[in-house]
Amino acid sequence: EDCAAAGRVSSGGTSRDKAAQVTPLPFVIFMIVDVSMDCMLYGGPAYPVLAAAGVTMVCEPATLTRGHAAKLQAYLETLTVSERKKAQRAGVRHDAWVALPDTPAGNELWTDLPRYLSRPGVRGIGALSLEESTPSARRNFQRHVQLAIDVFQANDSGISCAAGRHHLLLIRTPGGAGMQRVLDLLRDFGAALDPARILIEGVDKETAPRVRAEGYWSAVASCEVGTRWAADLAAQRDPRLLICSGFTAAGFTGVIETKHVLEQRGWMPAQLRQLFMEKPCDFLGIIHDDL
Numbered sequence: 001e002d003c004a005a006a007g008r009v010s011s012g013g014t015s016r017d018k019a020a021q022v023t024p025l026p027f028v029i030f031m032i033v034d035v036s037m038d039c040m041l042y043g044g045p046a047y048p049v050l051a052a053a054g055v056t057m058v059c060e061p062a063t064l065t066r067g068h069a070a071k072l073q074a075y076l077e078t079l080t081v082s083e084r085k086k087a088q089r090a091g092v093r094h095d096a097w098v099a100l101p102d103t104p105a106g107n108e109l110w111t112d113l114p115r116y117l118s119r120p121g122v123r124g125i126g127a128l129s130l131e132e133s134t135p136s137a138r139r140n141f142q143r144h145v146q147l148a149i150d151v152f153q154a155n156d157s158g159i160s161c162a163a164g165r166h167h168l169l170l171i172r173t174p175g176g177a178g179m180q181r182v183l184d185l186l187r188d189f190g191a192a193l194d195p196a197r198i199l200i201e202g203v204d205k206e207t208a209p210r211v212r213a214e215g216y217w218s219a220v221a222s223c224e225v226g227t228r229w230a231a232d233l234a235a236q237r238d239p240r241l242l243i244c245s246g247f248t249a250a251g252f253t254g255v256i257e258t259k260h261v262l263e264q265r266g267w268m269p270a271q272l273r274q275l276f277m278e279k280p281c282d283f284l285g286i287i288h289d290d291l
Contacts, residue, residue, distance in 0.1 A: 031273070031291065033057045033280035036127070036170060036201050036219060037245040037252065039094070040083060045252050047090035053256060056291045058087070059284070061097040061127035061170055063247065069105040073112070080119045093291065097126035097170045102140035114151050117167065123284055124148065126170025127201070130181045141185055145169065149192055168284070169198045172247070179207045183214060199283060201244060205229065212238055217283050221246025223254030230254070231261040234275055242280055
């Protein structure tokens, strides 16, 4: 299942140009909300292509990990302001996740992060990751989670953080040991965290049951695990499972292919709407009819 080949990207031009030339696969017009799609750094489809494919909303995580403070600041400005306007011109709602890398530049901008977190269309903190098992990486992960708690509490006086009230969290994690590190660190926060407000992206056959057992939302990037396996997982009707594009240029093609597989298996339009639109909206706290 070669998602990149299925996307039919023509040769020549920049990665962004190529993304704009992706030929959408045949499908019935349908509303899709993608909770984790990288549109800027990894050559994702251009917004008119997404709009033509029925995408009504994308949430893009902060993923820039290199560069000096000025470059990182410019990236966050584009992610939370300019990219939102660009998508709007194509009829797509663009929201964002914000986070800072574990670098000197990230440390320099740390006190600015609450300002970005309060901007319109910023859903929460992400994408967090623990690909490296170092004390510094763990501290960076922990301080982002704590910030999600502290900033929410400061802006929502009278509501106890111990009740699980905090900004939404998006976590991208490798399988196996990386997933276990994430689950262990989240468990350390105890009752301060609400599993219903945390999405762990990157689940596979091994890790999906573990995430489900902890009560978190999970997301499968179908181009990474295979569209048929993603459809198999969706067929289990986990109420907190989402399908997303992830961080590959071909990721959105995987979303569309997964939808085709489910259609071929007899899923009705109402079931598809629930998986690709209603459940993402439920996690994000958005009223379906507002899109």
